[in-house]
Amino acid sequence: MSAEPTTSADSAAPGTPEDARAFWEERYRDSDRVWSGNPNPLLVREVAGLEPGRALDLGCGEGADAVWLAAHGWRVTGVDISTTALDRAAAHAEAEGVGESVTWERHELGRTFPEGSWDLVSAQFLQSPVELDRERVLRWAASVVAPGGTLLVAMHASWPSWQSEHDHPFAADFPSLQDVLGELALPATWRVETLEEVKRDHPSPDGVPGTRGDNVWRFTRTA
Structure with a gap:
């Protein structure tokens, strides 16, 4: 998912429907x-020190990462399951003057994928309360990185300090650093x-420090 929520995204999520597309459409249409x-x-x-090239933003949401990349010289393909999110992302790109540098595609990752290869593949917070075959998505993501290119993955390691698993109607998925290394199973050509856990300030929507x-x-x- 893209960027930080304007409200507590974790606690705002409704129950878990079987249809992932319906879940995310409802999520975006609700606000x-x-x-x-x-x-x-x-x-x-x-990414700041990388030479711009072709970038793929998986789970681009409303497009903040893709827009930032485009503004810094990348040619970007943004992918998300939600048509509503992609429409907002396209509007954001146009408003920032980078609409011609970004292509938007709808995919239900794990079932369908965009075609091509990229100098940067970014998967930011692909953590979902509905079905998502993360291992398949990440292995596919690695397979489409061009030689000399970069695979970048970020995921939450825990709930915020002011929340707990008991506050949520769905199970948490917080893979460890070693979990994802094992899922990727990258060969010696990588x-x-x-490889780091980063602690950061994360206050609650009502201002509780955390x-x-x-x-x-x-x-x-x-290679």
């Missing part, structure tokens, strides 16, 4: 904006650049 409109800080930190841990993985395909 004028779900995410803050700012790029994910870990994306900015990890180099690990970043922190949250996020995990970040960055890899370079060397």
